[in-house]
Amino acid sequence: MQDRNLSRVPGLPGPDSQFATIGGPAIQAIPLRGGDGEAHQLLSASDRRDLAMIASIRHIDAGAQLFEAGARAQAIFNIVSGVAKVSEDLADGRQATVAFFFVNDLLGMFESDHYIYTGTAVTPLTVYCLPVDALERLLLREPSLQMHFLCKLSHELRASQRQAIALRRYSAMQKMALFLDFMALHPEMQVDATGLMKIPMSRADIADYIGLTTESVSRALHRLCNEGIVELVTSHQFRIHDRARLDRLVGGDGAVSLFRQKGG
């Protein structure tokens, strides 16, 4: 590991320290109990302080590896800024993208002490490293903090299942619409007040993620454009023009959230 990128989070931070600036680890998810169905930051100030005590900050260059599949899992990671992905490596050098991670997400899943996937920085990344040994001790000591981790994992599972449903039943255009909708959910992807959004990842990443080829991604994107549903400003910036039709594509035809309308 590149220790030059590693700096200790001060236990008793002064007003100018990095800790004071970014406030310690944070976790965003929809609560299990109560709440309005929206994602919130789950951790209390004291939770975040406890986590900061065992955490260190690390900066990762875009494209660099955060952890590697099969390696011994020493830490899990909490994103402060930037976007990461986890993928399964294929022997031909390509990868199957399993999920993307944004600010206030946790990544670094492991099984029997070893990382399952490879984690890579999509953009320059700032993360808290949470060493698993110390984290496990902390979670056993602080059951209510552990409950937040359980909630986050549940949220992650939900996202993965939603993804699987889309992979089964959506057309290329619907998948693309879902992906853009997904990006639009993350405020940090917003470029300016006009609703201009970034797409930080490559076509190959998107294609792997939504189960298409890069060619089909390109075609679907341009078809959404031609239909006036979105505007493609550059190949990595877009703006949603017709939110209603986008929603109809994503939720509508044969799928999930039509149901939500029924209920409401």
Add this chain to the structure above:
Amino acid sequence: MQDRNLSRVPGLPGPDSQFATIGGPAIQAIPLRGGDGEAHQLLSASDRRDLAMIASIRHIDAGAQLFEAGARAQAIFNIVSGVAKVSEDLADGRQATVAFFFVNDLLGMFESDHYIYTGTAVTPLTVYCLPVDALERLLLREPSLQMHFLCKLSHELRASQRQAIALRRYSAMQKMALFLDFMALHPEMQVDATGLMKIPMSRADIADYIGLTTESVSRALHRLCNEGIVELVTSHQFRIHDRARLDRLVGGDGAVSLFRQKGG
């Protein structure tokens, strides 16, 4: 809820009680730390006793609903015997099967106090009901038990991601092979010592789950048969004839580990 199907688990069970017979709730998963990469029953005798104290047993007929999407989540369920599925209801009355659950699995995921999916018994089912309020109190009191729930959830997430990878990259025959392999993992699906296995769910359930139509499921299954990889004894019983070729399909051709072969 149908209270006639509900019976209290005795706190201090005698040798003839149901508790003594089935030993209390149990959870099967690959441990996060240590272990050999195999799934184990995670709970200690005392964990199981604690859970039994708040649990009740319920029997569900095949095809009956265990819980419904959108309903207030009063309990989660731990399977003692039988198979269950969770699905998302679609507007046209069909359902998208999200996952199947077997002995020692947990189901009943919720968000903001409400079930996300609908849970249905695929076969006659015996479950422990774990009321969420009591369970939450217990987990906060017993952090090491909570850690096992966290591990199970992680295991579930892994399964969902594996499923998503298969949905992206596998052909119909590979998906079918993967499904049969998946069934073969569950010892309780074994009919006899000759390796005869049950398929308790309908073609429609399978099709939804692996992202095909019922017709394609049928065709893929019969093609595996014609190639001598499996034997279809009845439409809901099979036997694996050529384990090596099945493994090659599941891990191999066109997907993840084909590239492993190329590389090697």
Add this chain to the structure above:
DNA sequence: CGTCTACTTGAAGTGAGTCAATAATGGTGG
């Protein structure tokens, strides 16, 4: 034993994949 549902089989259509050829982008050094 008849009816109903679930499964199988066949024929024809189509959406996304593949292969191949540009076109744009972005990073680098002159």
Add this chain to the structure above:
DNA sequence: CCACCATTATTGACTCACTTCAAGTAGACG
């Protein structure tokens, strides 16, 4: 700052695996 090169994205033509539509058959259950 611009020109160059390597990478990434787009576009087109063609193919094919799975879907769709349409019968037909077999199991399950009263």
